[in-house]
Amino acid sequence: MNTLIPGFVHTPVTPFTADLKVDYACLEKLLEFHLKSGAEAIATPMHVAESVSLSDVEQRAHFDFVMKHVNGRVPVLAHVSDSATGVAASRADYAQSHGAKAIICTSPYYWTPPAHMVHEHFAQVAKAAKIPFYVFYTPGEMTGTKLNTDLMLQLVNSSSNFAGLIDLSMDWQFMINIISNVQRIRPDFQLLSGNEYMVSAGAVGAKSMLTPMAAIAPKLMKDFFAVCRAEKYFEARKMQEEIASLYQLLKYHGFASLKAAMGIMGRPCGVPRPPLDALSPEALKSLQTSLHAMDFLSHEAKGW
Amino acid sequence: MKQMFKGVMQSPVTPLKDDFSPDLKTFEKLLDFHVRTGATAISWPHHKGESLNLTIAERKAFAEVAVKSVAGRVPVSIHVSALSVEDSVDLAQHAQQIGADAIIAITPYFWSPSMDGIFKHYVRLGQSVDIPMIAYNSPSYLEGIEFNGELITRLLEKLPNLVALKEASFNSEKFVEISRAALKIRPDFSIVAGVEFLAPSVPLGCVGSYSSAGGISPNLCKQLFDACMNGESEKARQLQFKLAQLWDLFRDQYPSSLKGGMVIMGRPVGPTRAPLPTATKERQAFIAKQLEELGILDTEPHGW
Numbered sequence: 082m083n084t085l086i087p088g089f090v091h092t093p094v095t096p097f098t099a100d101l102k103v104d105y106a107c108l109e110k111l112l113e114f115h116l117k118s119g120a121e122a123i124a125t126p127m128h129v130a131e132s133v134s135l136s137d138v139e140q141r142a143h144f145d146f147v148m149k150h151v152n153g154r155v156p157v158l159a160h161v162s163d164s165a166t167g168v169a170a171s172r173a174d175y176a177q178s179h180g181a182k183a184i185i186c187t188s189p190y191y192w193t194p195p196a197h198m199v200h201e202h203f204a205q206v207a208k209a210a211k212i213p214f215y216v217f218y219t220p221g222e223m224t225g226t227k228l229n230t231d232l233m234l235q236l237v238n239s240s241s242n243f244a245g246l247i248d249l250s251m252d253w254q255f256m257i258n259i260i261s262n263v264q265r266i267r268p269d270f271q272l273l274s275g276n277e278y279m280v281s282a283g284a285v286g287a288k289s290m291l292t293p294m295a296a297i298a299p300k301l302m303k304d305f306f307a308v309c310r311a312e313k314y315f316e317a318r319k320m321q322e323e324i325a326s327l328y329q330l331l332k333y334h335g336f337a338s339l340k341a342a343m344g345i346m347g348r349p350c351g352v353p354r355p356p357l358d359a360l361s362p363e364a365l366k367s368l369q370t371s372l373h374a375m376d377f378l379s380h381e382a383k384g385w
Numbered sequence: 386m387k388q389m390f391k392g393v394m395q396s397p398v399t400p401l402k403d404d405f406s407p408d409l410k411t412f413e414k415l416l417d418f419h420v421r422t423g424a425t426a427i428s429w430p431h432h433k434g435e436s437l438n439l440t441i442a443e444r445k446a447f448a449e450v451a452v453k454s455v456a457g458r459v460p461v462s463i464h465v466s467a468l469s470v471e472d473s474v475d476l477a478q479h480a481q482q483i484g485a486d487a488i489i490a491i492t493p494y495f496w497s498p499s500m501d502g503i504f505k506h507y508v509r510l511g512q513s514v515d516i517p518m519i520a521y522n523s524p525s526y527l528e529g530i531e532f533n534g535e536l537i538t539r540l541l542e543k544l545p546n547l548v549a550l551k552e553a554s555f556n557s558e559k560f561v562e563i564s565r566a567a568l569k570i571r572p573d574f575s576i577v578a579g580v581e582f583l584a585p586s587v588p589l590g591c592v593g594s595y596s597s598a599g600g601i602s603p604n605l606c607k608q609l610f611d612a613c614m615n616g617e618s619e620k621a622r623q624l625q626f627k628l629a630q631l632w633d634l635f636r637d638q639y640p641s642s643l644k645g646g647m648v649i650m651g652r653p654v655g656p657t658r659a660p661l662p663t664a665t666k667e668r669q670a671f672i673a674k675q676l677e678e679l680g681i682l683d684t685e686p687h688g689w
Binding site: 250251252253254256257258260261278280281282284285286312313314315317318321322325326328329 | 555556557558559560561562565582584585586588589590616618619621622625626629630632633
């Protein structure tokens with residue numbers, strides 16, 4: 082039985098130096114910032130940490146660094162996704178043998194395998210992981226493979242450590258269908274919200290939330306999660322709308338805006354690696370103006 | 386301004402005789418059943434009412450029965466969407482003429498208009514009548530032709546008679562974008578869930594639902610709405626899961642499975658017109674078994 086409930090999960094970005102190497106000095110500061118901001122778990126390197134722009138060697142070195150710095154203060158959940166089942170499984174094995182408390186994996190990148198091979202992919206990674214294993218569903222980023230309840234039920238049967246689903250679909254029908262059907266077979270199966278749209282996810286049963294935007298507004302995210310955890314969803318609505326406005330602003334400016342916003346909040350982590358672009362000076366100025374207009378950000382700490 | 390459209394509202398199916406001709410007598414009984422079992426409003430013919438399988442003359446005849454039979458006990462709105470916008474305008478003006486309380490209209494069928502095209506569509510419909518209008522957003526059925534915050538803002542600024550939105554994206558991000566934009570401009574605007582996805586939407590400002598299962602289980606629908614409004618999260622979640630199971634049962638061959646279920650509940654409403662199938666005896670037996678397992682047969686009214 083899985084007893085890990087990750088709760089309030091921060092997902093740090095990967096800082097880069099000006100020459101686009103992993104900036105470990107900055108990563109150390111960033112991890113410390115997340116921990117002091119109330120992270121109950123760290124999930125890394127997620128897509129917001131540009132996992133797919135890190136080589137396999139870099140991913141392992143990055144993971145080792147995170148484990149060493151976090152030093153058991155909170156659980157670390159290792160994201161191991163890859164195109165190749167074997168690579169993802171190998172990464173999962175490495176992470177569990179080096180102290181990860183859970184493994185996270187998406188469907189394979191690029192390929193669109195038939196349903197039985199999508200199951201095989203997850204089952205092999207789960208088998209290598211041994212520790213709690215979470216499927217990460219992000220259809221907005223990966224349109225090729227659709228997950229469904231049948232697949233989840235197959236994984237329950239094949240993988241005793243299959244612990245839950247991290248959802249980024251934000252689709253109520255999908256979430257309700259998965260959790261209501263799978264919990265009948267495995268009552269401790271978890272739904273985790275993959276981002277900060279937690280009111281609806283919590284109302285249908287999510288107990289944990291991954292929060293990339295805690296890097297910008299850690300106080301708001303912490304207060305919001307506390308209210309959602311207490312299931313006071315009406316009370317959470319105003320914060321949900323503030324969070325949505327921040328989410329939409331970042332979405333409008335694209336992937337680089339998360340790091341750009343962190344810089345504006347006094348926590349610079351460089352720019353994304355190619356092929357992603359940094360924000361143009363005009364876009365950066367526009368982002369800065371918009372962030373300054375968000376009253377709720379005035380309650381957030383600047384700097385590290 | 387008092388909200389006219391909130392609570393558990395019913396959109397009846399369309400009763401047909403064995404030869405597929407309109408069964409207006411049974412329609413009267415069905416309307417009365419819905420009003421007696423707590424419908425806060427009636428809206429006909431949604432897609433569940435096979436709107437697109439009826440001639441314009443038939444739609445007008447049924448609409449007249451709806452207004453006359455409900456007789457002011459609850460508000461009646463008429464769904465006017467048709468393949469041709471000319472027919473929609475004709476149906477809208479007819480609805481006003483016969484004394485309907487409102488019209489309801491989905492985004493245009495078949496075409497993929499621009500956001501400005503959708504805006505103009507609603508302006509034309511809304512300005513063709515003096516009675517209130519309800520907009521209807523269902524992106525999963527209309528290939529992504531959908532509302533966003535900007536569109537609802539423009540429409541609310543232009544149309545004083547736009548009073549509600551049937552929101553059927555079933556998506557956290559989309560719902561929050563629409564609700565925070567609409568309620569900022571007009572706090573008494575009604576956002577209503579399509580189908581009973583109330584647990585994830587009520588905390589975000591949703592005030593009711595157009596029921597899918599109301600012909601089968603009006604008690605369950607009311608219990609869910611009350612639990613959501615009272616903030617009883619765990620109870621609401623379990624009721625939502627049960628209604629989701631019903632939705633899964635009926636969305637398969639919708640609405641013929643729903644009509645099949647109504648036979649089981651002692652409220653036969655006849656076949657479903659082509660190209661939709663009619664529930665076979667075998668399908669009805671399967672539905673009966675499912676309803677029994679869900680406890681519906683013991684807790685919901687049987688017969689008219």
